[in-house]
Amino acid sequence: MSAENKKSAFARIWNFLISIKLTIALLILLSAVCVIGTLIPQNEAPMRYLQLYSKSTYNLFSALGFFDLFHTWWFIALISLFTLNLIACSINRLPRIWRLMFHGATILDDGLLQGLALVKKFNLKKFTPQHEEQIITAIGNYLKKPSLIKNAGEWHFFSESGRYTRLGFYLTHLGLVIIIVGAIAGLLGFQGYMQIVEGQTSNVIQMKKSNAIKKLDFGVRCDKFEVSYYEGSQRPKDYKSVLTIIEDNKEVLQKTIEVNDPLIYRGIFFYQSTYGAAPDGSGSARIRLTQKDGGGKHELEVKVGSTASIPGTPFAIRANEFLADFSLGADGKAFSRSEQLNNPALNLTVLKDGTENFTTWVFARYPDFHGKGDRPFDIQLLNFEPTYFTGLQVTRDPGVWIVWLGCALLVVGTFVAFFTSHRRIWLRIEEKEGEFKAVLGGSTNKNHAAFAREFETLFKNLKS
Structure with missing residues (x-):
């Protein structure tokens, strides 16, 4: 070619x-x-x-x-x-x-004069060095102190302001380009989900789009999880987690996170996303047992997987299993539909002299349900404090700060492009046959109406 x-x-x-x-x-x-x-x-x-x-x-x-x-x-x-x-x-x-910025005309010749929208002509009776200083001051009050070029019988004044405002749209374009670059750079990041049981450490992320597993080269420990509810309801008011970053067997960072207040480590954001009862059903229950033979009431605290004796009786009670959202499957087996506390239920076994007497489910929302059969106790679930897991949204976006930089440039560029202007004033004074003929010219690239008013005021001041 x-x-x-x-x-x-x-x-x-x-x-x-x-x-x-x-x-x-x-x-x-x-x-x-x-x-x-x-x-x-x-x-x-x-x-x-x-x-x-x-x-x-x-x-x-x-x-x-x-x-x-x-x-x-x-x-x-x-x-x-x-x-x-x-x-x-x-x-x-x-x-x-x-x-236009660096090589614009500074002398008002006839060619330039024909291209200007704002032109005023007037005569001066005399023009002395004192008048020259007055003109420099008058123009300087509107723009900047003008330059002055003197030729034989001619004086050329030139002043401008806002020369660099012509770069406003370049800042806007640059901001857009940087935002796009940041968005593309964000494709190199990832977004996933972590579920950490209170007191445990994990470095496993389930990726959002593919459900693939990604492992971090450091661990995240949930030291504590807290949830508060609106009074008289199970609707969460606030929940937060105390997280600790473990790297090389050392605690390197700890923070209490809440919704929209993440922990940030090595460019990775850990957001508080959700929570629920630990899948293993661990936790501590407070129950009330009422003896049907009139023997009285007993309130006990028992942990899942452990047994507690019922004082003054040959009975003991064992907490077998806790389900956060109790339901029965088609096969008649109990399961939890979710990890949220929608229908808390506790499976208990009552033992007499070490031998199983009966097993039943008790429900926090249905305290009067006592099951069927001839049983020595009615049992109510007063409270259950499950071991919680904290659900974290994990995001790494290497382009986020690039995008913020682009947004800043975009805002600045938009302001400069729309609210500032490059304004120029020329004044030519010629001495002809003992008279001084003046020509005033003005130009702006934006906000022409406001500049025209200022130009008219300047003309009147110079003429007087």
């Missing part, structure tokens, strides 16, 4: 990248994609999608990547092309912006 053909091919690619039509098309496509990503739930389980869509629709959406849309190759390709378009357009405009 000849050098001319190579140049022609590069020119075609460049013209494609700087095309406004390309920008508009990409913005429309990206907006449509974001709408799709909003309407279709993202990263749900397949069964959830099959409840919402038919099998054929599910297969189509799955093939197109609509269920994890913002991580598909084609979405990343669209974002990358938009980034290139943004960079190319910015570079293409740079020479013109550079000339």
Whole structure:
């Protein structure tokens, strides 16, 4: 391929990248994609999608990547092309912006005069060094102290302010590019879930999207979990965990976390997400036993898996199993539907002289349920303090600080681009046949109405 053909091919690619039509098309496509990503739930389980869509629709959406849309190759390709378009357009405009900032005209000649929207002409009866200082002061009060170039019979004043405000849209573009780079960098991170029983240590994360297991090279210990409830209900008011980071058998960091107040270690965020009763059903129960023969009432505290004697009787009671959300399966076996305390139940065995007398379930929400049969006690579950697990959402996003930097630049750039302007004033004074003819010109790239009012005021001051 000849050098001319190579140049022609590069020119075609460049013209494609700087095309406004390309920008508009990409913005429309990206907006449509974001709408799709909003309407279709993202990263749900397949069964959830099959409840919402038919099998054929599910297969189509799955093939197109609509269920994890913002991580598909084609979405990343669209974002990358938009980034290139943004960079190319910015570079293409740079020479013109550079000339306006650093090589703009400082002398008001006739060519420049024809291109100005704001022009005023007036005559001065005389022009002395004192008048020169007065003009410099007057213009300086509106913009900055003007420069002065003297030629034979001519005085050229020039003042400007806000030269660098022309870079505002570059800051905006740079902020967008950095945000996109940060979002792509975030793909190198991960998001998952940890479940740690109070008093135990874990380094195992279940990944959110694939349910794969990831192991950290340090451990997280749940030293304590606390939950408080609204008065008179089982609705949680607040819950928090005391976490300790264990690395190389040393405690390196400890923090009490709550919702939206995570522990952060080595760029990994540990958020308080959920909680529940430990799957092993461990905990401590307080029960009340009422003897049917009128022998009185007994309140005992017993831990799951242990036995406690009933004072003054040949009986003892053993706590076998605790279920946080009791239910019966089709086979008649008890199980817990969830790890939340929706229907707490405790399985107890009463022993007499070391021999099993009867076994029953007692329910915190149904204290008057005592089971069937001729039994020596009615039993009530007064309270149960389970051993809790804390559920942690674990996130590592290496692009998060990059995104924050981009957002800061975007805000600053937007402010500069919309609320500041590059304003310029020229004044030419010529001496002709004993008279001094003055021409005042002004220009701004934004907020023309406000500048026009200031320009009119300056004209009146200079004329007087």
